[in-house]
Amino acid sequence: MQRTRQDAVDGLLPDQRERLILDRLRQHGRVLASELAAELHTSEHTVRRHLRDLASAGHCKRVYGGALLASPAGEAASTRMREAVDRKASLAVVAASIVRPKQVILLDAGSTNVAIAQALPDNADLTVVTNSPEACMRMLERPGFDVILIGGRVSARAAGAMGATALLQVQQIRADLCFLGACALDPDEGVAAFDAEEAELKRAMVSASGLVAIAMTSEKLMTAAPFVVAPASAVDYLIVESDVPAERMSRLEAVCDTVMVAAS
Structure with missing residues (x-):
């Protein structure tokens, strides 16, 4: 007798269910416990247990009603600087296009923002304030360029100044535009970071800036990190790659003021 797809789902072992749930997370970024329970013909309690186990393993973050895929941006900056260099350069070109002469730019740390520092136009009479020594070197x-380097303890993971000194200096700035580094972004959960101190500094950067821009590689979209920075609606310009699926693009355009696409 031919085995139906539903028979196959009903016969899944717990490890197989977890792999299927992880596959759904990687496909969609977010899963709902109720939908998974219906698909797997099991209880929401069982699904929540699987999600709890996946969260403990670092694959996802539990949110109300389900889970979000964990952002891959928790690696050390030295690793991230070597990854997706060409893709980040393409994002940086689009990001630099929104800059206007004589602006005060607040440039957060992060490998994509280092690429933005390189892409900023010469002879535009820009004042760039940054907590990234690497970005500073690019200018x-x-x-x-009038470059101002924010001081403080330099985080090896973020490759940028953090702590009370950096926070105080950012709070004294009034920038026209901020290029904010983001570990994760989801339309519902907002912009997030992996470290509480880092998230606090990023919140101060948002408060200090007239406009906020984020340039982000696709794998960090629709993902989560532990510490909330700002709602997605606080992002005036979101620069993304051309491989973002239409459904995700629609959700992003519904919450961010302007979504721009970098050439592939």
């Missing part, structure tokens, strides 16, 4: 000795 030194180039014409048209």
